[in-house]
Amino acid sequence: MTRRLDQQIRADLEDQIRSGAWAPGHRIPTERELMAQYGCARMTVNKALSALATAGLIERRRKAGSFVARPHVQTAVLEIPDIAAVIESRGEAYSFRLLSRSATGAAAPPEAPFEAGGERLALTGVHVASGEPFAHEHRLIALSAAPGARQADFSARSPGSWLLENVPWTLARHRISARAAGELAAPLGVTRTAPCLQVERWTWRREDPVTYVRQVFPADRYDLVAEFSPRA
Incomplete structure (x- = not known):
């Protein structure tokens, strides 16, 4: 079964976080950067980032961007x-x-x-x-x-x-x-x-x-x- 693009973006970012490659506090690529990397619309990127935020893996800060969350x-x-x-x-x-x-x-x-x-x-x-x-x-x-x-x-x-x-x-x-x-x-x-x-x-x-x-x-x-x- 082929993953939707937002699921693929989420999986790729989650791999970076869970592997430790991105430590707590690391700044996630911006929505614009991810749109360019995956060749997709802002809505697709936003859906992936929202899922990561809901899972507690990233923090989305208004006007500052998204960052790897400190683990609870x-x-x-x-x-x-x-x-x-x-x-x-x-x-x-x-x-x-x-x-x-x-x-x-x-x-x-x-x-x-x-x-x-x-x-x-x-x-x-x-x-x-x-x-x-x-x-x-x-x-x-x-x-x-x-x-x-x-x-x-x-x-x-x-x-x-x-x-x-x-x-x-x-x-x-x-x-x-x-x-x-x-x-x-x-x-x-x-x-x-x-x-x-x-x-x-x-x-x-x-x-x-x-x-x-x-x-x-x-x-x-x-x-x-x-x-x-x-x-x-």
Whole structure:
């Protein structure tokens, strides 16, 4: 079966994107350039580009052109994802940029499930995908539950990856909300008013708290996905 020309244009452009030949942010040839290359009408090119935009592979910006979209990362709502593994599974280079680290026994913020006086490790950092900020993270770790965190090198490995491998948990809670980037605009590389997804997570081992984390993602980088069936 012969492909329509708009389908062929879409397939050719998609091959360039999925192969990595065109990285996120790469400018797609203009409609006029594609019309000349394929010898077709603007409507045919527009149909191919619209299909790529609907599939989330390109972003069409008014008066600027079309660009390869940054891939969305998807994780299940009820799982604790290893961000490093998820990003690397998509073929993107991953790193964690540690911004601050301190141990404290002072009163914990109200959102964290730690008792006053318990020693905690406080960490802030940025998850990086293909050289660009992917998420800002603020985390508290109870050193009574995870004493090995005191010596762990979180400049080389993210706290979440280390915890998933070294500290078992029995109970977790999520809270998901929308927010503007605000004071996190600079480390995330966005404007202060840019929409973001904020994910907060608490984990316990039996009755003992293990960690509290707040992760803030630019809205165009991350999706939470759930599959479920109707109740019997």
